[in-house]
Amino acid sequence: MIHEVLLSCLNLQSKYLSLEDFTATDVSTFLHPCEKLVLQDIITIINLLRDIEKFAKVCGSNNSVNRNVVIFDTDEPLQKGLYLKAFANGIDTVLKDYFDNITALEQNYLKNPTNFSLLFIYRNLKTYEPLALYLRKLIRVIRSQKLHGCEIMQFLHQNAEHGDQKIRAAIKTLQLAVNVVFFKQLTHWILYAKIIDTYGEFFIQCSEGNINSAAESDTSKCASTESGKHASTITTLSKVASTYADIWRYEICYELLPHYLPTGWAEKVLFIGQTILIFKADANKHKILTQNWSKTEHTDLEDESSLSNEKEHIYFGKIQMLQNDEELNVQHYESIVNEIKAYLTTRLSEIAINQADLxxxxxxxxxxxxxxxxxxxxxxxxxxxxxxxxxxxxxxxxxxxxxxxxxxxxxxxxxxxxxxxxxxxxxxxxxxxxxxxxxxxxxxxxxxxxxxxxxxxxxxxxxxxxxxxxxxxxxxxxxxxxxxxxxxxxxxxxxxxxxxxxxxxxxxxxxxxxxxxxxxxxxxxxxxxxxxxxxxxxxxxxxxxxxxxxxxxxxxxxxxxxxxxxxxxxxxxxxxxxxxxxxxxxxxxxxxxxxxxxxxxxxxxxxxxxxxxxxxxxxxxxxxxxxxxxxxxxxxxxxxxxxxxxxxxxxxxxxxxxxxxxxxxxxxxxx
Structure with missing residues (x-):
């Protein structure tokens, strides 16, 4: 029976818990009343861990069909998202210590079965019960409040401090797992002005309806006055104008912005991405015009439009440093973004005054x-x-x-x-x-x-x-x-x-x-x-x-x-x-x-x-x-x-x- 208990502790993904057979009436008569109570407590802890493991596998899986599986009573399927998946994968990382401990117990049991008792296994499992209860609480809140995207970051930050060292370490592990997604999205936006956000989770969102009507009217006016051999050029230039208008389609979704990150910081992040978009649009314009004009006529323009001067790798490394910051110091966030923004604004000022004749x-x-x-x-x-x-x-x-x-x-x-x-x-x-x-x-x-x-x-x-x-x-x-x-x-x-x-x-x-x-x-x-x-x-x-x-x-x-x-x-x-x-x-x-x-x-x-x-x-x-x-x-x-x-x-x-x-x-x- 001891070995069966250990196997049940390890096999949390099974649909049926064979250990419950020992609680049947015809079998429980052979157990001492104290052993019956201990066995029931062990089963309770194992079922708790099974629910948590089921959530981790369902929400951390790439198979979208499994996302409709009911984990707790009265559950509703959660909205898909990379942050939820990272949270579920972080739970797997947190439970790794539990599996390692049970695996070591099984190996010791196989070497010397006489030294093990049901109470000994229960005592080991009992140390993981507070963590399991806390993880289940986190999961229930995420499900009940339908937290999505960066809201999960905010929720974890609110629960980061705890008196139990094991629970505090687990929350840090979950935060680091979720932050990986956040910093990937942040890096793509700050360095390349791209939003890799299939499920609408990042605090910067693209609004399809916010279009620069002035730019459109300019291009339509030009198109109406030109004809003949210039028609193709006007068509391509209208695409460039729409690209300039794209910078105002991006806006901050304050509901998704974690509260510990200031709104001023978010506005600076938005500005950096918009600046990159402006330079990308200009580079695309040069590329389009090159197809119609000679390359020698616009070589100088490409050099003048360089914004980062190939410093992306430096800023990339600094952003990645934040990902490994276990303390989540907001001042570090602000200092790096301020440094990038200061460089961009200085560069923009030079171009705006000298090249654009502000x-x-x-x-x-x-x-x-x-x-x-x-x-x-x-x-x-x-x-x-x-x-x-x-x-x-x-x-x-x-x-x-x-x-x-x-x-x-x-x-x-x-x-x-x-x-x-x-x-x-x-x-x-x-x-x-x-x-x-x-x-x-x-x-x-x-x-x-x-x-x-x-x-x-x-x-x-x-x-x-x-x-x-x-x-x-x-x-x-x-x-x-x-x-x-x-x-x-x-x-x-x-x-x-x-x-x-x-x-x-x-x-x-x-x-x-x-x-x-x-x-x-x-x-x-x-x-x-x-x-x-x-x-x-x-x-x-x-x-x-x-x-x-x-x-x-x-x-x-x-x-x-x-x-x-x-x-x-x-x-x-x-x-x-x-x-x-x-x-x-x-x-x-x-x-x-x-x-x-x-x-x-x-x-x-x-x-x-x-x-x-x-x-x-x-x-x-x-x-x-x-x-x-x-x-x-x-x-x-x-x-x-x-x-x-x-x-x-x-x-x-x-x-x-x-x-x-x-x-x-x-x-x-x-x-």
Whole structure:
């Protein structure tokens, strides 16, 4: 019987435990009551180990059919994954000491059977019972919570500390086994920008829906303008553009990120992989162009695009050092990733400033997205003054694009059309509400920008979207200014109103023009010029790419904030005046839009051939409404100017109410 017990201890994979036959009634009568209890305890421990071994074989096996085997009661099949498989294989490693011990007992028993007893075997098995119970607890939690991927790493880290040295060593063994998978995925991403993740377990995931629409529109525009012998080249280049867009398809899945790894560390890992992707895309572009051009024409470009300078093996060795770190020191993780990121950002900074001409690209963005070339957009508004008043027509979209190109030719900047192009957003074209198809071309315009390599990391799709928000807002201000001056030239001088009513109209127009002019000056000079100079100083001080990226993010956030455009995009809607109104907690933005609506409404009324009395009443209404809006605006600006971070708002308040004219008017109005 002793030998049968030892064999049962070793044969944990059998479907039937032959040792249980000794508990049968006809056999147990030959056993002492104490032996019966000891035998039952041995069977309990063996069954516990059998369940653990069954889990290890099923989940650690490559045979997917066996994964539906029920191990515990009310079990559900676990989701497949490399981390689960590594955990199961780690359990096999932990149980190796148990098998070695039982094997040694069997060999000693065969040499000298008289020295063994049932109690002696039980005492040896008893030492493994706490470990078996703890392993079963881990398995049950993984099954009940359906832990997957990096979540298993987090779970093991939470249970790494234990008073029992054997259990603590077992957890370390399981962590090392699971970390092998993690570091393989981390190495592939950091060094080669590849995600080897069949089951979606790594904390960096690829999102199929996040595509850079700007890049696609650029390539489609190029494809539409080229034909004939260049068609194949354009097709291949479109693939390169889509490769550049791929860097924004990768994002951090914070649910899978182990909690002991900081989110800042994960963002650095993501940035490193995106940087590698940018350089891989450029290498692919050179390879594609080589097939069409001579090799001698682009040999220098390949040398300049080298990022790692064949240092992959050095970084590979450092990452592998982390795999053998039994203490799992997070500082080691951060130091190695910081070292790799520091090298990449320094290299990127050199290429961005010297090869991609970052300063010049930022100046071009300022000239177009931020309306630095005022003469270009003034000419564009002049050409589209009548087009924008018509109802929506697909041909009108083409007219706007042609008008932008004509304006560029007219002011002598046609060479920039290869980098900037105007388009009308698709939501306008598919709108089902007929009211939304009138007079709102401006609110769906966007500039497409062909980004210089490797500045795609700086100008992400989200950044370009924010620039387009600024572009539309600044163009709206420019349009209001243009319409007010056109109103003054074409309507006020020719109106049939009496001198008193004409004076009221002239006074209202003067106030509106004064407001729009000073608002535009505030944005262009006090906000854009000052913030842009800060950004250029950072770049010219030879900052690395990370500092440049941070400075650019601050620059964009500051100008959005100081232009009152930090709003909730999901709450934007069109009001009856066809202006995009924000329902967020930004009252100044709402007031500005309401003032723009006053300008628009006044223009619409004066455009119609109405009798003098109707126009008089409408002018009085709009004048009163404008006075109330200015009162609200000045009160908000007074409340905000005390904040040291909003110094430019004091300049806006000073420009609008420098002689207290609006304040005095408010007192007279409510006296």
């Amino acid at each position: 300063v010049q690209q930022l100046k071009l963005i300022k000239e177009y997205f931020l309306l630095g070339r005022g003469e270009l957009f003034l000419e564009f508004l002049r050409l589209t003054y009548e087009i924008g008043k018509d109802k929506y027509n697909e041909n009108k979209v083409h007219d706007f694009v042609k008008a932008f190109e004509s304006a560029a030719h007219g002011v002598g900047v046609s060479e920039d059309l290869e980098r900037f192009s105007l388009s009308i957003a698709k939501p306008l074209m598919h709108s089902s509400n007929p009211k939304e198809l009138e007079h709102n071309y401006l609110h769906y315009m966007q500039l497409n920008y062909k980004i210089n390599w490797p500045l795609h990391l700086l100008f992400s799709p989200k950044v370009i979207d924010n620039y387009n928000i600024l572009f539309r807002f600044l163009l709206l201000i420019k349009k209001m200014q243009f319409e007010l001056h056109m109103m003054w030239c074409n309507k006020v001088r020719r109106t049939k109103l009496c001198s008193r009513e004409k004076f009221k109209l002239t006074s209202l127009l003067n106030q509106l023009i004064f407001f729009i002019d000073n608002l535009q000056y505030y944005i262009q000079v006090d906000v854009l010029e000052s913030q842009f100079s800060i950004l250029l100083n950072t770049i010219q001080n030879k900052a690395d790419f990370e500092e440049i990226q941070k400075a650019h993010t601050i620059f964009l956030a500051n100008i959005l904030s100081l232009c009152f455009l930090l709003t909730n995009e999901e709450s934007n809607k069109l009001n009856i005046n066809q202006f995009i109104v924000s329902q967020s907690n930004n009252p100044i933005y709402n007031i500005l839009i309401d003032i723009f609506s006053v300008c628009d409404n006044l223009s619409n009324v004066l455009r119609q051939d109405l009798c003098g009395m109707i126009i008089k009443d409408y002018i009085d209404q709009q004048d009163e409404r404008f006075s109330m809006l200015m009162d609200q605006l000045i009160n908000y600006l007074i409340g905000l100017k005390t904040n040291p971070t909003t110094t430019p708002l004091s300049q806006l308040l000073l420009r609008l109410d420098f002689n207290h004219w609006f304040s005095t008017k408010k007192k007279k109005l409510f006296a």
